[in-house]
Amino acid sequence: MAIERTFSILKPDATRRNLTGAINAKFESQGLRIVAQKRIHMTTAQAEAFYGAHSARGFFRDLVTFMTSGPVVVQVLEGEGAILKNREIMGATNPANADAGTIRKEFAESIEANSVHGSDSPEAAAAEIAYFFAGTELVG
Ligand code: ADP
Ligand code: MG
Numbered sequence: 001m002a003i004e005r006t007f008s009i010l011k012p013d014a015t016r017r018n019l020t021g022a023i024n025a026k027f028e029s030q031g032l033r034i035v036a037q038k039r040i041h042m043t044t045a046q047a048e049a050f051y052g053a054h055s056a057r058g059f060f061r062d063l064v065t066f067m068t069s070g071p072v073v074v075q076v077l078e079g080e081g082a083i084l085k086n087r088e089i090m091g092a093t094n095p096a097n098a099d100a101g102t103i104r105k106e107f108a109e110s111i112e113a114n115s116v117h118g119s120d121s122p123e124a125a126a127a128e129i130a131y132f133f134a135g136t137e138l139v140g
Contacts, residue, residue: 007128009117012070
């Protein structure tokens, strides 16, 4: 499998509870390298555009409100098969369904406040990285 890059967000529930280090340790101990990272407070427009694919879903407004409720950490993770590997490290969207040892099983508060975002395809990873980072900010 090839070295890939994927886009990750440590969500407001994670920053609020001071969990950024604990979550980053999960990535690093399982072979993902943080090649870019910054703490931002998303605007409503940014969150709406980022989650545009979900705009017709019933939870969309709540999701935008949650994602703008506090600071987040946006990241680029790099490693062998990083896109799928990160989804495995994260666990299922609903923490009730997440496997033991995953970030969402250990840390998520709810299906909405589930601590992390991770790209779900190579196309999404490329678009999401470009949305938040300039190429010069990625340092492998
Ligand atoms: P994932 O983050 O696992 O890729 P989705 O892309 O389906 O999940 O959903 C994006 C985000 O929307 C989720 O991470 C979660 O924060 C929120 N979400 C998804 N489903 C629900 C739901 N049924 N109720 C509330 N929030 C939800
Ligand atoms: Mg998704």
